[in-house]
Amino acid sequence: MPTERERRFVGPRRGQFVFAVGFLAFSALLLGQIGSQTKWTDNTALFAQPRFWPGVGLFGMAVLGGLHLWRLPWRHATRYDLWEVRKWATVLEFAGWFMAYVFLVPLLGYLPVTLVFVPALAWRMGYRDRRMLMICAAFAVVVVLLFKTFLGVKIPGGAVYEILPGPLRSFAILYL
Amino acid sequence: MELILSAIEILMRWDVALALLTGSVGGVLIGAIPGVGPAVAIAILLPATFSMDPIVGLTVLLGIYGSSMYGGSIPAILINTPGTAVNALTTYDGYPMTTRGEPRRALSLAYSASFFGGIFSVICLILFAPVLAKIAPMFGSREIFLAALLGIILVIVAHRGQSLIAGALACFGIFLNTIGLEPVKYTSRYTFDQPFLSSGVNLIVVVLGLFAISQAFVLLTSDDERVRLTKLRGGMFQGLRELARHPRVAGVAASFGVVMGMIPGVGEFTAQFMSYTYAQKSSKRPQDFGHGSSEGLIAAETANNAVPAAAMVPLLALGIPGEALTAMMLSVFYVHNVVPGPGLFQNDMDFVVALYLALLILNVLVLAFLLFATKSLIQVVRIPNRFLGVCILTLSFVGVYSLRNSATDCLLAAVFGVVGYILKRLSLPSVPIILGMVLGGIMEVKLRAGMARVKEPFDFIDRPVAFILFLIIIIVLTVHILRVLKDRKELKEAEWQTKRSSTRFGVLMSRRRNSFLKDRGRTVRARHSKLLRRLTDLI
Numbered sequence: 001m002p003t004e005r006e007r008r009f010v011g012p013r014r015g016q017f018v019f020a021v022g023f024l025a026f027s028a029l030l031l032g033q034i035g036s037q038t039k040w041t042d043n044t045a046l047f048a049q050p051r052f053w054p055g056v057g058l059f060g061m062a063v064l065g066g067l068h069l070w071r072l073p074w075r076h077a078t079r080y081d082l083w084e085v086r087k088w089a090t091v092l093e094f095a096g097w098f099m100a101y102v103f104l105v106p107l108l109g110y111l112p113v114t115l116v117f118v119p120a121l122a123w124r125m126g127y128r129d130r131r132m133l134m135i136c137a138a139f140a141v142v143v144v145l146l147f148k149t150f151l152g153v154k155i156p157g158g159a160v161y162e163i164l165p166g167p168l169r170s171f172a173i174l175y176l
Numbered sequence: 177m178e179l180i181l182s183a184i185e186i187l188m189r190w191d192v193a194l195a196l197l198t199g200s201v202g203g204v205l206i207g208a209i210p211g212v213g214p215a216v217a218i219a220i221l222l223p224a225t226f227s228m229d230p231i232v233g234l235t236v237l238l239g240i241y242g243s244s245m246y247g248g249s250i251p252a253i254l255i256n257t258p259g260t261a262v263n264a265l266t267t268y269d270g271y272p273m274t275t276r277g278e279p280r281r282a283l284s285l286a287y288s289a290s291f292f293g294g295i296f297s298v299i300c301l302i303l304f305a306p307v308l309a310k311i312a313p314m315f316g317s318r319e320i321f322l323a324a325l326l327g328i329i330l331v332i333v334a335h336r337g338q339s340l341i342a343g344a345l346a347c348f349g350i351f352l353n354t355i356g357l358e359p360v361k362y363t364s365r366y367t368f369d370q371p372f373l374s375s376g377v378n379l380i381v382v383v384l385g386l387f388a389i390s391q392a393f394v395l396l397t398s399d400d401e402r403v404r405l406t407k408l409r410g411g412m413f414q415g416l417r418e419l420a421r422h423p424r425v426a427g428v429a430a431s432f433g434v435v436m437g438m439i440p441g442v443g444e445f446t447a448q449f450m451s452y453t454y455a456q457k458s459s460k461r462p463q464d465f466g467h468g469s470s471e472g473l474i475a476a477e478t479a480n481n482a483v484p485a486a487a488m489v490p491l492l493a494l495g496i497p498g499e500a501l502t503a504m505m506l507s508v509f510y511v512h513n514v515v516p517g518p519g520l521f522q523n524d525m526d527f528v529v530a531l532y533l534a535l536l537i538l539n540v541l542v543l544a545f546l547l548f549a550t551k552s553l554i555q556v557v558r559i560p561n562r563f564l565g566v567c568i569l570t571l572s573f574v575g576v577y578s579l580r581n582s583a584t585d586c587l588l589a590a591v592f593g594v595v596g597y598i599l600k601r602l603s604l605p606s607v608p609i610i611l612g613m614v615l616g617g618i619m620e621v622k623l624r625a626g627m628a629r630v631k632e633p634f635d636f637i638d639r640p641v642a643f644i645l646f647l648i649i650i651i652v653l654t655v656h657i658l659r660v661l662k663d664r665k666e667l668k669e670a671e672w673q674t675k676r677s678s679t680r681f682g683v684l685m686s687r688r689r690n691s692f693l694k695d696r697g698r699t700v701r702a703r704h705s706k707l708l709r710r711l712t713d714l715i
Contacts, residue, residue: 003671003674004667004670004671004674005667005671008337008667009337010336010337010338010603011338011602011603011604012601012602012603015598015601015602016602018711019598019602019604020341023344027344030351030366033366037364037365037366037367037368038363038365038366039361039363041361041363044361045627047623047624047627048360048624048627050358050360050361050363050365051365053350053353053354053616053619053620054351054354054365054366056347056350057347057348057349057350057351057352057353057354057612057616058347058351059347060343060344060346060347060350061344061347061348061351064340064341064343064344064347065340065341065344067340068340068341068344071340076704076707076708077704077707077708077711078707079707081711082707082710082711082714084601085711085714087397087601088594088597088598088601090397091393091396091397091593091594091597092594094392094393094396094397094565094569095389095393095590095591095593095594097569098389098569098572098573098586098590098593099583099586099587099590101569101570101573102573102577102583102586102587103583105573105577106581114570117570118566118567118570121566121569121570122562122563122566125396125562125563125565125566126562127560127562127563132563135563136563136566139567139570140570143570143571143574147224147574147578151224151227152227153223153224153227153574153578154578154581155574155577155578155581156581
């Protein structure tokens with residue numbers, strides 16, 4: 001049965017202890033580097049020191065993070081924390097999809113990669129019917145046309161566009 | 177009058193009109209899709225608005241901000257799922273009205289209340305603008321530093337029960353802002369000799385990671401839900417008549433929205449909570465609240481729609497954003513070399529009034545759109561979650577990559593996406609990180625400038641505005657500490673009441689000794705240390 005302190009805690013129990021320990025360790029690690037990663041300049045007031053604000057941030061992180069850990073109703077990790085960490089790790093796959101998309105766009109071009117990326121990720125998410133995949137392809141085309149062709153956001157043309165013949169090459173680099 | 181005419185002149189352009197239309201319709205659509213929300217949309221569209229005129233870019237973003245709450249009430253009322261986080265209170269009275277067969281009445285009342293809230297706040301602020309123009313120049317470096325500090329403190333204390341971790345995350349934001357080359361001495365800070373860190377961590381990269389990519393991860397790892405929609409029959413105009421029967425509730429709720437919106441770090445939730453509580457306490461039928469009360473619905477929707485215009489006040493007058501959405505808008509100003517703050521009110525008052533007029537027009541457009549298009553619009557609620565996740569991840573790429581065409585920015589955004597996902601799983605706030613980044617930067621610059629002419633510590637607060645702000649900070653901190661102490665006392669009392677074993681210190685120590693000496697205690701400790709070891713290995 002949960003205690004009164006546990007009942008009043010805002011948020012779920014799973015993962016809280018691991019996060020609090022990780023956050024404190026991360027803060028302490030960075031705070032330990034403050035001597036080598038920032039400089040203390042002579043003849044400069046404390047508030048204008050380059051070290052002052054990173055110090056404020058990291059000191060606040062370490063102290064408040066430590067207090068948060070101390071005030072947590074749980075003092076040890078359980079199997080639910082382990083399961084939660086595994087759940088966090090599952091999104092690394094989608095981060096990988098995103099980074100693959102990022103690396104492929106400058107090589108193969110925005111339109112071709114988006115046209116493959118959106119239906120492929122939709123397929124991975126379990127959408128198998130043709131109608132859904134067509135919607136995904138249409139969405140990909142609309143995104144490219146809206147952002148690159150009409151709004152002119154800065155996304156470079158793919159390296160493969162270089163092999164296209166003259167006018168088509170310029171058009172593809174500028175708009176696709 | 178002359179000011180309003182010149183403001184209208186700024187707005188009389190085809191691109192501004194298009195921006196108004198896109199912002200209002202887009203905002204309603206985004207708000208109506210549960211799981212997207214204005215923060216995600218603004219984060220994605222932010223880089224795209226950099227190539228536009230400031231008034232056009234800001235109108236699109238303001239449009240999304242102002243109209244998303246109208247759209248958010250649709251799923252809140254029809255399927256008991258708030259479209260945006262601030263529509264959560266709408267479900268209390270909106271959904272019960274749907275279940276008893278009055279969805280049309282609930283929607284029309286929500287639109288009317290939202291419209292009243294939006295218009296009321298814009299009119300208040302247009303009338304209030306000349307006063308603000310007089311007050312704003314009283315803010316020098318010290319006052320802006322203190323106002324930013326107050327904003328950060330308010331954001332932290334507003335997270336009741338989580339203020340320690342909210343403070344730690346705000347400090348994380350302050351730290352993130354310091355990474356890179358220091359702007360005065362040109363020394364590097366926490367770059368670890370990596371060239372990509374020399375230019376610092378871009379705010380938009382963090383915003384996109386924490387709001388857009390993390391939301392994509394949440395949707396991609398969730399299941400699609402089957403949505404059953406109630407059919408809407410008849411017109412949508414009855415809400416306007418019903419709203420007119422509750423002028424007191426609507427007026428007070430809109431006033432709460434305006435006041436709370438102007439205070440950095442407070443925003444919609446507090447305004448809604450206060451106006452809902454007021455409406456319930458002053459109602460003749462308080463028992464109806466939470467079971468489909470029209471007054472409850474009016475209080476919630478009026479208050480949250482009065483906030484966006486008011487939230488622009490600290491941003492425009494002092495350059496201090498009060499929450500994540502206005503923090504994102506600040507970057508649009510900076511990109512166009514328009515520095516919000518006292519100078520803007522003195523030199524470009526017509527620009528400020530034009531923004532408010534744009535919000536006014538926007539509310540009219542949104543109401544007209546919703547009154548006639550709701551029946552078709554409600555279909556967007558059916559978009560499956562995981563497909564939405566795919567769409568957001570695809571759009572996030574545009575937002576991050578178009579900034580500097582940098583793969584490392586995308587990598588950082590993905591990392592912040594994972595951090596944002598973890599924070600969402602743990603119900604921890606990510607807004608303090610963003611405000612820490614923005615307000616930390618402001619505090620660093622203003623403290624350095626403010627301390628240049630200060631000989632003794634008390635010189636810092638020798639001006640009236642600085643002294644008042646300092647006093648407010650002290651009051652806020654004192655109230656917060658008293659509240660924490662009261663909560664702790666209540667917790668202790670509750671613990672003592674529910675405790676069955678002895679609470680005497682000696683007995684506690686004896687129990688502890690037994691747990692160390694007995695076999696059962698050893699087994700439990702061994703199991704815990706084994707789990708901890710497995711966890712450490714995993715990390």
